[in-house]
Amino acid sequence: MPRIWKSKFKDHDVTPRGAYLNRRQIMAGAAGLGLGSLAGPVLAAPTGLEPNPMKDIANYNNYYEFGTSKTDPAENAGGLTTAPWTVKIDGMVDKPGDYQLEDILAKAQIEERIYRMRCVEAWSMVIPWNGFTLASLLDRAGAQPGAKYVAFETVQRPEEMPGLRYPVLNWPYREGLRMDEAMHPLTILATGIYGEDIPNQNGAPIRLVVPWKYGFKGIKSIVRITVQNEEPFTSWNDANAQEYGFYSNVNPDVNHPRWSQATERVIGAGLFGSRRETDMFNGYGEEVASLYDGMDLSKNI
Numbered sequence: 001m002p003r004i005w006k007s008k009f010k011d012h013d014v015t016p017r018g019a020y021l022n023r024r025q026i027m028a029g030a031a032g033l034g035l036g037s038l039a040g041p042v043l044a045a046p047t048g049l050e051p052n053p054m055k056d057i058a059n060y061n062n063y064y065e066f067g068t069s070k071t072d073p074a075e076n077a078g079g080l081t082t083a084p085w086t087v088k089i090d091g092m093v094d095k096p097g098d099y100q101l102e103d104i105l106a107k108a109q110i111e112e113r114i115y116r117m118r119c120v121e122a123w124s125m126v127i128p129w130n131g132f133t134l135a136s137l138l139d140r141a142g143a144q145p146g147a148k149y150v151a152f153e154t155v156q157r158p159e160e161m162p163g164l165r166y167p168v169l170n171w172p173y174r175e176g177l178r179m180d181e182a183m184h185p186l187t188i189l190a191t192g193i194y195g196e197d198i199p200n201q202n203g204a205p206i207r208l209v210v211p212w213k214y215g216f217k218g219i220k221s222i223v224r225i226t227v228q229n230e231e232p233f234t235s236w237n238d239a240n241a242q243e244y245g246f247y248s249n250v251n252p253d254v255n256h257p258r259w260s261q262a263t264e265r266v267i268g269a270g271l272f273g274s275r276r277e278t279d280m281f282n283g284y285g286e287e288v289a290s291l292y293d294g295m296d297l298s299k300n301i
């Protein structure tokens with residue numbers, strides 16, 4: 001069954017796959033930028049972004065609820081029921097409740113954002129997301145001024161998610177952001193890729209994308225968003241706090257205890273692959289570095 005949000009796209013909100021290059025080049029030429037954002041303001045981003053083909057994006061995944069190998073999610077996530085879908089928004093909000101995804105999307109301004117994704121495992125891709133700002137949803141829910149953090153939870157459905165049988169992480173998968181990170185205009189909730197429904201293995205029907213952080217902060221298949229004052233519990237930090245900090249900003253100068261973060265393997269770069277140097281904040285420093293003024297990023301990993 002097609003998910004209802006698709007009908008919410010206006011013609012100009014979706015770029016057909018074939019038109020991607022053109023539009024991207026036009027935007028790059030006009031603004032010297034490589035970031036797609038049709039409905040919203042154009043935000044600076046790393047240049048030279050060539051989106052990976054869908055076959056890379058949808059077949060090389062991390063979604064441990066469906067298994068820990070890169071191809072497990074594509075093989076096993078097809079059975080996840082993604083409609084109807086409810087997102088509970090609670091905690092320090094004026095309008096807590098169980099929000100139906102179709103209601104969220106009815107009022108959402110869907111934009112296109114071509115972002116680099118840098119996994120903590122030192123590989124990267126470029127993904128053309130469709131989504132809307134997390135800030136717009138938090139505003140709608142009446143997030144209270146002064147609240148410090150936002151916590152997120154992935155759906156937990158053992159009958160549909162075979163990986164939940166294994167205690168790889170403390171399920172459900174949980175993540176969190178500081179409020180200023182959550183409200184930042186680069187932070188989106190994605191519902192599509194290449195103008196199509198987001199594949200289940202990529203986090204259908206709604207997942208977080210925070211392009212300046214390691215990919216694991218981008219929690220998939222979100223069913224709960226809680227605004228709170230305590231730093232949220234996060235699954236990877238719980239699994240190994242030395243290796244996975246709460247912030248997890250992409251940082252080539254701070255190595256993972258078991259490997260270097262100075263470079264990354266570009267997925268889909270051909271037979272011999274290719275590596276590129278990892279950029280501080282994944283290339284989004286101009287937009288986000290000020291969020292961390294005065295913080296020692298070698299300690300606050």
Ligand code: MTE
Pocket residue numbers: 057060061062063064065117118119120154173201202203214215216217218219220221
């Ligand atoms: N969200 C959930 N619920 N479970 C996961 O295992 N993996 C994370 C993140 N979100 C993960 C998750 C990791 S490690 C990465 S790199 C990205 O999803 C991968 O996103 P992608 O498969 O869409 O490329």
